[in-house]
Structures are given as structure tokens and as C-alpha cells.
Amino acid sequence: MALITVGLIAIMIVMTYFLAQRVARLSRTTTIILELIEAVIVAASVLILRQTFWVLNGGNVLSWGYAIAQLMILLFSLYAMHNFAVTLVNLFIPLFFYSQALYLGASPQRWWVFALALAILFSVILYISHQQALALDSEWRFLLLQLLYAFAWCMVIWSVRPFHLFYTVNVLVVFIIYMWLIRFFVTRVNRVINHFARLDQAANYDELTGVRNRANFDTTTVGVFGVYRQHPTTPITMAMFDIDHFKQFNDDYGHLTGDAVLKHVAHHFNEELTRQTNNGELFRYGGEEFVIIFKDTSPTDAQHIVTSIRDTLQQHPVKINNTQLVVTVSIGISALQADDVDFNSWFKRVDHYLYLAKEAGRDRITVEGDTREFQ
Structure with missing residues (x-):
């Protein structure tokens, strides 16, 4: 049972690492699905765990070993996974346990014990879910939370299946020892995740x-070109945009203002792109030039998206020292085409279309050679 519990915790560690590495790059919908x-x-x-104890004990799960293993799984998930859905699971389990006990014939006469235990348990769960780092950093806070969590669960169990106080003390001691070991591993897993996140x-x-x-753009485009060769009917479109008169921002207001403009444009495009589509990835190519790779998106659809983002950009000027800079x-x-022998031929065409938009007077868009003003 110890090996099964450790194995289940290992699976949760892998899931936590997987999400921590990728959640920032995914759409909100995809992130919610992964958290679920x-x-x-x-x-x-x-x-x-329940089924395993059921089989090993001939149809009986009234085991403190099962209780401790379950509490370890639930509490570990709270500390390791920054996930609202996991918090809901922790809140639901005691309600499920109590309801099942009543269904199987337990007496409800100690309902007030269950209500008190549930209030304590909910308070601890909500605190940990919002303060994981703070709870892990302080040994005494960690110890107090473990005692409250385990004691509340003992009260939940006692409310439907009374047991001797001696068992409560044993459970608390064993649980605290196990969770101290869990804390050791969680803190180190978090350090590893944070380290790799910083490197990434x-x-x-x-x-x-x-x-x-x-660098990420160069890596991504290699994969994109390979996917297109395998699925040539799937449209892949590139949009390149340039901040107009960027040098003037630096010359007139200073390089700090130029940096502020770059950050403002990048953040605005990135947020709006994430909000409007799951198929677009934004890159800073260099200087004031940015590139968006649209997968499974036609040039016309890409035009609608970037035009919409451009329009909202006009409505949100950069604010510098009470000055608004539009x-x-x-x-x-341009879309990737069948006669593009390599990525460079596609990129040069998009770059040329950007040049045409700038030559026509800037604040314009060129789609497959057709230059027009924004409406």
C-alpha cells in the first residue's frame, strides 16, 4: 500500500510539472481542461486506494492505513497543485464520505460533530489552497495545518464510526511523520519546477x-514547415507587423519610453491573440518587428484577427507621464504555399508585404500583395 500511495503521488508530481511548464503558453480553455x-x-x-483496501481486507475499508493514505493523497494535491478544481475535490470528499456512511446505515445523531469538523476542514483547505508557499515555508505553520487537517478528518470519521481516543493519537502522529516527508519532497519538486521554468x-x-x-521562433517554424509538408491542405499563415515611427518614440521621448511602447504593443497583441484564437503564436523577431504564426487559419481569417487587435490598440494608447501616445x-x-521551397521563401514574401504596407504610408495592411488602409 505504501508503494501504491507513493506511485500515485509520483503521478501527481508529473502532472504538476507538466502544467507548470506549459500552462503559461496555453489558452484559458485548454488550461481549464488540464486542471480538470x-x-x-x-x-x-x-x-x-479505496478499491485496493477493499480487495485486501475482504470488502472492508475501515482501516487507519487507508485513512492515512487517503489524507496523504488529498493533502499532497493541495500543496503541489495550484488548482481550484483540486480544491473542490478536497472539499467534496468529506461530504461524500459522510453521505455514504449514512447511506450504509450509520447514525446521524453526531451530526454536530461532523458540522464542526467540516468547518475546520474547509478553513484549512481554503487556507492551504491560497497560501501553499507560505504554508510550506514555515515548519510550525505546516505542523499546525497538518494537525488541524488530520484532527478534523478524525472527527468526521468519529461522527459516524466512533473509535477510541488512542487511535486518534496514533493517526495524528503517523500522519504528521508522513506529511513531513511529503513536505520535504514537495519543496524540492517546487524548486526543480521553478528552476526549469526560469531556464525555459x-x-x-x-x-x-x-x-x-x-530563438523560439526559429525552432517553431521548423516544426510548422514540417507539419505543412505532411498536411498541405491545412492553411498556415504568417503575419509580420512593425511599430510605425518607432525611432521617433526613442528620439522624442527617450529609450525608456521606447521600451514602454514595445512592452505595451507586445502585451496587447499577446492578450488579444489569446482571447480571440487558440491557433496564433506571437514572437518578437527583433527590434520593433513582431511575427504571428497562425495554424489552421487562412490569410483572410488572420487579417480579421490582426485588424481587430490593431483597432483595440488604437483605443488603448501608451500613457507616459500624463501623455497619451497612440x-x-x-x-x-501571407499563407505558406505549396511552391515555397523552404521557410525563407515564405518569410521573405511576408517581409516584402510588410514593406509594401510601410511604403504605402504606414498604418496599413498588405494581404497576399493587396495593400489597403485599415477601416
């Missing part, structure tokens, strides 16, 4: 704007 999967894994882990951020994201950088962009758009 995490919650399902936690609930499934509890059911697996430094290698793949632009330090100033926070969006994907040139930023415009020029955009070139």
Missing part, C-alpha cells in the same frame, strides 16, 4: 516584452 484532468487524477487516486523563460522568451523570442502598426500577411 488533474482533479480527476486526484479523485481517481482516492478511489484506487530565459531561453525561449524575450526579456523585455515577455513574448516568445527569435501607436500604429503596419502589417504584412
Whole structure:
């Protein structure tokens, strides 16, 4: 049973690492789905433990070993997974346990004990879910939370299946020892995750704007070109945009203002792109130039998206020392075509279309060679 419990915790560690590495890059919908999967894994882990004890004990799960293993799984998920769905699972389990006990014939006469235990348990769960780092950093706070959590669960169990006080003391002692070991591993797992997250951020994201950088763009385009060769009927579109008169911002207001403009444009495009589509990835190519790769998106659809983002950009000027600076962009758009022998031929065409938009007077868009003003 110890090996099963450790194995289930290992699975949760892998899921936690997987989400921590990728959640920042995914759409909100995809993130919610992954978090729900995490919650399902936690609930499934509890059911697996129950079924295992059921089989080993001939149809009986009235075991303190089962109780301790279940509490370890539930509490570990709270500390390791920053996930609202997992919190809901922890809140639901005691209600499920009590309801099942009543269904199986337990007496409800100690309902007030269950209500008091539930209030304590809910308070501890909600505190941990909002203060994981704070709870892990302080040994005494961690100890107090474990005592309250385990004691509340003992009260929940006692409300339907009374037992001797001696067992409560044993459970608390054993549980605290186990959870102290869990704390040791959780803190180190968090350090590893944070370390790799910092390395990933430094290698793949632009330090100033926070969006994907040139190195990540080069890596992504290799994969994109390969996917297109395998699925040539799936449209892939590139949009390149340039901040108009960017040098003037630096010359007139200073380089700090220029940096503020870059960050403002990058953040605005990134947020709106995430809100409007799951198929677009934004990169800072260099200087004031940015590139968006749209997967499974036609040039016309890409035009609608970037035009919409450009329009909202006009409504949100950069504010510097009580001065509002309206930023415009020029955009070139083209789809990857069957006669593009390599990525460079596609990129040069998009770059040329951006040049046409700028030559036509800036604050314009060129889509497959057709240049027009924004409406």
C-alpha cells in the first residue's frame, strides 16, 4: 500500500510539472481542461486506494492505513497543485464520505460533530489552497495545518464510526511523520519546477516584452514547415507587423519610453491573440518587428484577427507621464504555399508585404500583395 500511495503521488508530481511548464503558453480553455484532468487524477487516486483496501481486507475499508493514505493523497494535491478544481475535490470528499456512511446505515445523531469538523476542514483547505508557499515555508505553520487537517478528518470519521481516543493519537502522529516527508519532497519538486521554468523563460522568451523570442521562433517554424509538408491542405499563415515611427518614440521621448511602447504593443497583441484564437503564436523577431504564426487559419481569417487587435490598440494608447501616445502598426500577411521551397521563401514574401504596407504610408495592411488602409 505504501508503494501504491507513493506511485500515485509520483503521478501527481508529473502532472504538476507538466502544467507548470506549459500552462503559461496555453489558452484559458485548454488550461481549464488540464486542471480538470488533474482533479480527476486526484479523485481517481482516492478511489484506487479505496478499491485496493477493499480487495485486501475482504470488502472492508475501515482501516487507519487507508485513512492515512487517503489524507496523504488529498493533502499532497493541495500543496503541489495550484488548482481550484483540486480544491473542490478536497472539499467534496468529506461530504461524500459522510453521505455514504449514512447511506450504509450509520447514525446521524453526531451530526454536530461532523458540522464542526467540516468547518475546520474547509478553513484549512481554503487556507492551504491560497497560501501553499507560505504554508510550506514555515515548519510550525505546516505542523499546525497538518494537525488541524488530520484532527478534523478524525472527527468526521468519529461522527459516524466512533473509535477510541488512542487511535486518534496514533493517526495524528503517523500522519504528521508522513506529511513531513511529503513536505520535504514537495519543496524540492517546487524548486526543480521553478528552476526549469526560469531556464525555459530565459531561453525561449524575450526579456523585455515577455513574448516568445527569435530563438523560439526559429525552432517553431521548423516544426510548422514540417507539419505543412505532411498536411498541405491545412492553411498556415504568417503575419509580420512593425511599430510605425518607432525611432521617433526613442528620439522624442527617450529609450525608456521606447521600451514602454514595445512592452505595451507586445502585451496587447499577446492578450488579444489569446482571447480571440487558440491557433496564433506571437514572437518578437527583433527590434520593433513582431511575427504571428497562425495554424489552421487562412490569410483572410488572420487579417480579421490582426485588424481587430490593431483597432483595440488604437483605443488603448501608451500613457507616459500624463501623455497619451497612440501607436500604429503596419502589417504584412501571407499563407505558406505549396511552391515555397523552404521557410525563407515564405518569410521573405511576408517581409516584402510588410514593406509594401510601410511604403504605402504606414498604418496599413498588405494581404497576399493587396495593400489597403485599415477601416
